[in-house]
Amino acid sequence: MADHPVDEKLPPVKMATTGLQHVAAMYAGVVAPPLIVGAAVGLSGTELTFLTGACLFTAGLATLLQTLGVWKIGARLPFVNGVTFAGVAPMTAIVASTDDTSDALPLIFGAVIVAGVLGFLAAPVFCKAVRFFPPVVTGTVITLIGISLLPVAFGWAQGPDSRAGDYGSPTNLGLAALTLAVVLLLRRFTRGFVKQIAVLLGLVVGTLIAIPFGVTDFGPVADADVVGFPTPFHFGAPQFQIAAIVSMCVVMVVSMTESTADMLALGEIVERPADERTIAAGLRADTLGSALSPLFNGFMCSAFAQNIGLVAMTRIRSRFVVAAGGGFLILMGLCPVAASLIAVVPRPVLGGAGVVLFGSVAASGIQTLVRAGLEKDNNVLIVAVSLAVGIVPITAPEFYHAFPETAKIILDSGISTGCVAAVLLNLVFNHLGKGREAQDVTHPMEAGEEISGATRATATP
Secondary structure, three states: OOOOHHHOOOOHHHHHHHHHHHHHHHHHHHHHHHHHHHHHHOOOHHHHHHHHHHHHHHHHHHHHHHHOOEOOEOOOOOOOEEEOHHHHHHHHHHHHOOOOHHHHHHHHHHHHHHHHHHHHHHHHHHHHHHHHOOHHHHHHHHHHHHHHHHHHHHHHHHOOOOOOOOOOOHHHHHHHHHHHHHHHHHHHHOOHHHHHOHHHHHHHHHHHHHHHHOOOOOHHHHHOOOOOOOOOOOOOOOOOOHHHHHHHHHHHHHHHHHHHHHHHHHHHHOOOOOOHHHHHHHHHHHHHHHHHHHHHOOOOEEEOOHHHHHHHHHOOOOHHHHHHHHHHHHHHHHOHHHHHHHHOOOHHHHHHHHHHHHHHHHHHHHHHHHOOOOOEHHHHHHHHHHHHHHHHHHHOOOOOOOOOHHHHHHHOOHHHHHHHHHHHHHHHHHOOOOOOOOOEOOEOOEOOOOOOHHHHHHHOO
């Protein structure tokens, strides 16, 4: 019996190039948190490079743990792990509240360790929520994941620094559009392997085109060391403070919620639905990776939704491809020069590719919703309200400005709020009071009778 595509082992060259695609898709997301937190702490350029390399290294370890698995740890799906951006706000808050900034990173590392251990212990309980994720919920959440990521691509397309004079310039947007066009043309007019690595080729072509415009910066390559190892506890032994631990535990809950949604989404895309056992194993990998990450000076690890879009678009479902990507991340953590090669790719070029990647995630969610029974008024209302709740942080970023910082960690994540709304609404409309079955309707606000085939035909303009 042939292996499932998830367990397929591709030829070495194809494995390496497609693995690099995953690294390219996630790279900006991995390096952004250490750059932001490191700058808040006031690290020197050398120390900042070290912290970034450490986060790449730990992301690689967490990805290998997730894809290859050990015992009951790891979803064994093409699932990329890296530093979660949800932790940036509370980590910078910890830095701001610390009198001596040299204690800030040890405090963060201690809080992440505790949150990771507690999350690991809670994984078997947390995973049981999977039964509350029918297609109407998963489709909504997958769609929200894609929609929530699109602003990231749009930000990349405008440039790396919102305060710079060329931010959103015609040159930057033109490079993003050109990269998008290259990816689309390769997907439309090529076949086989070239078609599958269209995103990687688009990034290469976009970077080369950007050189004459002065957007491509080769400085990181010239300044990077050839070899570097993330020395354990380089910034000091972890310290444990209740306030810091509580804030990172909240982030862990958010992270586990998003990882559960991501696993369900990925399971649908690769046609190996994620059951309770898979989700528990995946959450164990997330949380164990987070608990071990501070040992090598890394932060909390979580699933990277942008790579789900790459899987959906290329249809390469092998977990070993993503494992190869994890190997490259470890190499970059050990060899700063290798890491700097990916850093050369201009942000607008990444933005152009990101439109395809993140849009593919939203499209996958819509495909799932098609199977969700939207002819029923209950399900239409669940989708409508959940999408609205999830889109609030995107369309109105200051909507929750009056809430405490701890609450905003959850509320500012459209994926988390939309997911919670979808689960609760599904419970209310489809589980409580089961005697009243949902009816088919012609409009989501009208509880009408079932629409017959004849009625549908007549109603069609």
